Amino acid sequence: MVQAFLVNTFQSTKVRVRERDNVVTIEAITETEYRCPLRGIAKGGTLTVDKFLSMKHADKELEEANDIRLRS
Numbered sequence: 023m024v025q026a027f028l029v030n031t032f033q034s035t036k037v038r039v040r041e042r043d044n045v046v047t048i049e050a051i052t053e054t055e056y057r058c059p060l061r062g063i064a065k066g067g068t069l070t071v072d073k074f075l076s077m078k079h080a081d082k083e084l085e086e087a088n089d090i091r092l093r094s
Contacts, residue, residue, distance in 0.1 A: 028037055032050035040047045 028048065029035070032048075034050040034052065036051040036053070038049045038051055040049075
């Protein structure tokens with residue numbers, strides 16, 4: 023009976039029940055599917071993994087050269 027009441031009241035399949043100082047609190051748990059904000063940003067692009075790794079390698083070489091220049 024309580025389970026049916028909770029489902030109808032909260033429109034949720036999960037609830038959180040807390041008891042503190044003889045007070046029972048029932049909260050609905052809303053589950054949202056995680057969606058990466060960057061997902062699909064390069065859709066239809068020509069960037070491949072090999073190209074990306076090559077770019078990162080070149081960036082690292084430039085950073086190392088810059089560090090050497092700043093230390094001298």
